[in-house]
Amino acid sequence: MNPTARPRIEAPASDSSYQYDALAYVDAHDAVLDGDYAFVAYKETSRDGGAWCVRIRSSQTAGAVFEPEAIAGQARAAHAQGKPYFLWG
Numbered sequence: 001m002n003p004t005a006r007p008r009i010e011a012p013a014s015d016s017s018y019q020y021d022a023l024a025y026v027d028a029h030d031a032v033l034d035g036d037y038a039f040v041a042y043k044e045t046s047r048d049g050g051a052w053c054v055r056i057r058s059s060q061t062a063g064a065v066f067e068p069e070a071i072a073g074q075a076r077a078a079h080a081q082g083k084p085y086f087l088w089g
Contacts, residue, residue, distance in 0.1 A: 008038035009059045019045040023054065035060060064089055 011022040020042050027038035038059040045052040054066040071088065078086040 007040070008036065009040050009057055011040050011042035011057070017047055019047060021045070027059075037061070 007025055008027055009025075011020045012018075014020050022040060022042045024041040025039070027036065029036050036059070039056055041054060041056045043052055043054055053068070056064045066088070074086045074088065078084075
């Protein structure tokens with residue numbers, strides 16, 4: 001990405017309910033499909049209690065959300081089954 005160019009997608013602006021902190025941004029061109037893609041990862045923190053998650057927004061595809069409690073539950077289940085990892089997404 002050109003450092004002076006405006007990002008194709010950005011984290012939401014913080015408001016009275018949530019604090020948003022950008023964590024990462026990447027954009028790329030898919031030559032085969034001749035399409036431009038951009039992704040932004042950001043931390044979303046509730047101003048009401050401090051619960052947080054990490055979200056990924058995309059300009060062309062579905063996004064994702066990583067919630068600590070849900071991930072911890074999957075990690076515990078994988079461990080109980082003797083698995084060293086689990087799939088998410």
